[in-house]
Amino acid sequence: MLFLNQDKKMVRLMSLLYQRDGEWQKYTDLARGIDASPKTVKIYIENLEKIFYEYVQFQQTGSMVQVVFDPNFGLLTMHRIFLFHSLIVQILYHSFFSPNIEKIDLSLDLDCSESSIFRNIRLFNQELPQVYDLEFSYSQMQFIGPEREIQKFYINFFIEVMPDPLAWPFEKYISEEDVQTLAYLIGKYIHGRKMYPAHFKYIKIALGVSLIRLQQGFVIPVEEYSPIFYPKVEELVKVPAAGLVLDHYVRKNDEDRVQLMYQILTYLFSV
Template sequence: MELIDNKSKRWINILKLLVSKNKWWSLQELSNENIGSVRAIQSDLEQMKSFQTENGEPLIHIKPRQGISICYTQTIRVDYYIKEILKDTIEIRLIDGVFFEQNRSFYEWMDTLNISRSTLYNTIHKINSLLISYDIELRPDSMQFHGNEKEIRQFFVEFLFEVYGSRLWPFDDIQKQDAVDFLQKLFQVLEVNLPDVAIDKFCLWLAVSIHRVRKNFSIRRNYRYSMDKEKQTSTAKGIYKQIKNLEEHVCQMTKDTFGVTLDRHEFVFLLLIEPAIGHYKSIETVEEKLMFFQSHTPHLFEAIHSFINQLELIFHQEVANRKVMTLILLQYYVYSREITVRDGFLFKKKSRYLSEVKKQLPYFYSRITHIIQELKTDDILASFVKNERELIRIITSNWRGLVHLEMDRRNVLDIFVISTLGYNHSLLIADLIKLRLPPLIHIFTSPENTLNELTMDRLGIDMIVTDTELPNQLGRSTLLISSFPTKKELDNLNRRLVDMID
């Protein structure tokens, strides 16, 4: 987290590393994990000697000849200290306090945090520099967060998940088990299969929403959700009726469990968790959902279809799972309109994902970025393509057969292997080469173990690999290797062939 100072980061990383393996670590080994210098880590460990287990014993064991260790069974205790380290940071204490506690004035927060006026102003400025991407701010005059309520909730879900993790629960007035039970009932009604690894973050999502509603911070919209029933098909009317019944059921569940009454806007916002789940089964089939979108948002439906048509032009092939892709992109559009999606809700995606797409699917990447650039001024899809990284991630994750289409566009190389030790040895070299070559390489040998221009032309050979000097290279690139190729030689061959393909 950007708000954590370097010392706190080192302490957290030391704790996480020590408890990750049941072993003794040397100072140099800890330093080699890019935590910090040996001197800094040694100083940190001296200060961390006061950390204790629940039984009052030292949490961190330090022995001169053995090194440093934490028993791997102390994971929960390590989480406790990580929480304490985080909450000792002024910026995190302020954000946490503004969210959970009653309203306090600027000067009351100065007393609570025991800091000066200028330090508090600097702290707020540092926090707001992080909040720019959420388009919200912490204002000194009110000491409250201002901006789009959906963005504020999204920020707190991410903030609390990073500070408290999955094992610690920050809410005193909302029981985690109540949140788990509620979500399980909700997803059972929706017939949604939620991954176990995602439940903790969805519990935070629900708890943040309930907490904000209780503090009278609610979702506001400039438009209404409605439909002209006279113009809808019987199937669309049936789906609409299901949603109405679902709304009544979910709102009653929320009132019974948490004592909170959800209005229409809060209900719709709550159901935005559905597109974030990924592949799921729900009360409607893909066709029914598409029909619902087509009935209610015909212009958006056509715009997404047009976008997929452009995707298909990249490889001049139909998207194999076009209907599913259409539905996923429609749901992503709705989700991105509600929340400025940065790196996904469930798991933060690193920029490395995009760099790997660029490296391993270069043709697709160049074409999709061109399409996205052209759509940034589109009346309907401008907001849809705003977050390029997340959109590319969704498309690559859900386009069935994308890798094969990319590979089919690459140049296939044909190489001819010949050895002075005979045909069988040529086959041996060819088999060794196959172990280390990319898939778009065809390897040929000849039972006659001879070279001639006619054979090279007929087979379309691009390169000759041999263990002897050739009197005539036949106008082809030639690579000389040992009779039993070394790993270095095979790696060199692999690099040359990859360069030729790209």
């Protein structure tokens, strides 16, 4: 879904180059392989060189190109790096951390035109309803739809697009150590069982998304408190480390700690 048509062709091109690592290849052959013109292939290669300059060496002649890959550079790494640098991912990434960003500021940050931003959002919205009950608004530069669905999207987004799967996406905003502590306490007080690494990572990312969205004023409506989970949340907030996370990141004045923690965990209760 995050790979738009042009992105798919560029990934296909990179895969073709990877298959013949170190060999000289004709632009015409590569063009046939991705159903594009030789001129377009040259443009794509220039873009790929900017993205992968740390891992790949490009040499070009009039009609041919040679690409030499770092021995430690694999296709999975390539896909993650390329995806993260794609324009639509950068649009979504910036709009998450700056929900009120102006289009002119975004275009300057991403070194692209506003028309390119509009085109990528339009294409993205054509794919989005197949998976999420959401629309990304070009005028508002943020998602329109249920907050639960928005958080679901961004949790999967950050798991999928970070070039380093072990990197913490929210470092400038929320301490990974604090969230890790809270995730551990959730496993102990809410789930009551040991969590596997993949589940633990999911909970960490979900907490990061929920905390930042709450800081920005976005909440999942709670129509009724669960008689199963509410008492567990009451026990959780009595733990000093959990209370410190609330006080440091989201609690204002005399807000009820139990209700605030319940709000942070609302999405997880439905997973």
